[in-house]
Amino acid sequence: MSHEGRFGQYGGSYIPEILHNSQQQLIAAYRSAMADETFVAELEWQLQHFSGRPTPLTFCPNLSKTLGGAQIYLKREDLNHSGAHKMTNVIGQGLLTKRMGKKRIIAETGAGQHGVASALIAARLGLECTVYMGAHDIERQYPNVFWMKQLGATVVSVESGSRTLRDALDEAMRDWAQNYQDTHYLIGTACGCEPYPEMVAGFQSVIGNEVKKQAAEQFGALPDKIYACVGGGSNACGIFLPFLDTDTELVGVEAGGIGDAPGEHAKRFHVADSKPGIAQGFASLFLQDDQGQLMETQSISAGLDYVSVSPILADLEAQGKVRMTSARDDEVLQAFRTLASNEGIIPALESSHAVAGALREAAALDPSQKIVINISGRGDKDIFNIAKAVKDTQFNEFLAGYLERETQA
Incomplete structure (x- = not known):
């Protein structure tokens, strides 16, 4: 990173x-805290x-044997308390909020995992919490909305x-901007103004540091690919x-959605x-039309349909230090099923993109090579989306019957 968060x-x-x-206060508090x-x-x-x-x-012994690579x-x-990696960052920022003497946090969320994590840490630390969530994402991820509200958070539907x-x-x-004096904006991803990209990535780096130690203990070397x-x-x-x-x-595996058209x-x-x-x-890479307007996106996963990407990753890809690929929705669903049926692990649809990218390449590798897939979250939250995508008529019948019984009760 260079001067001024670039x-x-x-x-x-x-x-x-x-x-x-408020930004300068946050920068100073973060540097001092660390x-x-x-x-x-x-x-x-x-x-x-x-x-x-x-x-x-x-x-994954079964999957490794089945693929033969x-x-x-x-x-x-997925085994974090909130069901995703988001918990790691919100604990750090929640403690910073208390350190700065602020009483309220606000957060944005897509798939709802960051919203739930923010609500959890707010409850634990005695903070007021407001979560902003797109109305379309609320429809796709309502179980997470339900839990945010039970935890005491206010969920604002963005129309x-x-x-x-x-x-x-x-x-x-x-x-x-309106409430900065008593409010901390707890951004959930490595985007935004300084110091958010550095700070979020820094808190989340515990993931990679753990992998380094665990790989050394389990197979005596670093992974060949992550x-x-x-x-x-x-x-x-x-x-x-x-x-x-x-x-x-x-x-890195991005959301390929349903096609290559804008x-x-x-x-x-x-x-x-x-x-x-x-x-x-x-400043980063943004999907834009000819007039520079931000474009619509599409993904089966609510957590991967952001129009931009972390400036850290944009820079690393430009330097050739990270390779970017993508997976389409149908490939993601197949990867979800493959992992669940072979290993008894239910990944989030977001994480299933990483699984899809890895399974596409793993079979061609030598059996002596080791790869690590980051299962960033668990798939409980995706039950409605997955049931719809796989056309599970019995699930639909259950929901219809449940709603009918509740109406008559």
């Missing part, structure tokens, strides 16, 4: 003047005793624009960054409509 040509701070003092042994010790204690870290590195391991971020994550982020930024899904980029940054000084190949996917790399731009407080 990563090559990306990053930086493009925010209203009204947020300048140099404070007491804060770091409290962070590590909460990660262990509240979230359940370290998460295991799990070998590389030995496959899973980094089990503007595409009614997805990018619009939720816009609304959260407006809230922060695969992670890429939406905004927090789980990918978390597992990739500790391996930048190694020979491990780092592979609006049919959420790929920010290697597509003509993705161009450098500035929006939502930072």
Whole structure:
């Protein structure tokens, strides 16, 4: 990272003047906290005793044998308390909120995992919590909305624009600008103005650091390849960054959606409509039309349909340190089924993109090679989407019958 939160040509701070003092306070608090042994010790204690870290590195004997190629391991971020890697970042930012003396957090969420994690840490630390979520994402991920509300959070449905994550982020930024004196904006991914990309990636780097230690203990070497899904980029940054000084190949898997036409996917790399731009407080790659307007996206996973990507990953890909690929919805569903039926592990649809990218390449590798797939979250939240996608008529009949019985009760 260079001066003022820049990563090559990306990053930086493009925010209203009204947020300048609050941003500077956050930068100073973050730098001070990470140099404070007491804060770091409290962070590590909460990660262990509240979230359940370290998460295991799990070998997949059945899948490895079936494919006949590389030995496959899973980094089990789905076993965090909130069901996803998001818990790691919100614990860090929640403790920072208390350190700054603020009483309220706001968050944006797509798949709902960050929203649930934010609500959890707010309840634990005695903070008020407001979560902004696109109306379309609420329809796709209502179980997570239900739990946010049970945890005491206020969930605001965002009806503007595409009614997805990018619009939720816009609304959260407006809230922060109006209420910055007592409110911390707890961004869930490695995007936004300085210091958010560095800070979120830093908190999430515990993932990669754990993999390094676990790989040494379990097979005496570093992985040959690591695969992670890429939406905004927090789980990918978390597992990739500790391996930048190694020979491990780092592979990001974006949402290929249903096709290659504009609006049919959420790929920010290697597509003509993705161009450098500035929006939502930072510079990165954005899917844009000829007039520079942000484009619609498409993905079966609510957590990967963001119109931009972390400036850290945009810079690393430009340097050739990370390889980006993608997986379409049908391939993702097949990968979900393959992992679930062979290993008894139910990955989130976001994580299933990483599984799809890895399974596509694993069979061609030598059996002596080891690959790690970051299972960034578990798939309980996706039951409605998956049932719809696989056309499970019995599930639909159950829901219809349940609603009818409740209406008559």
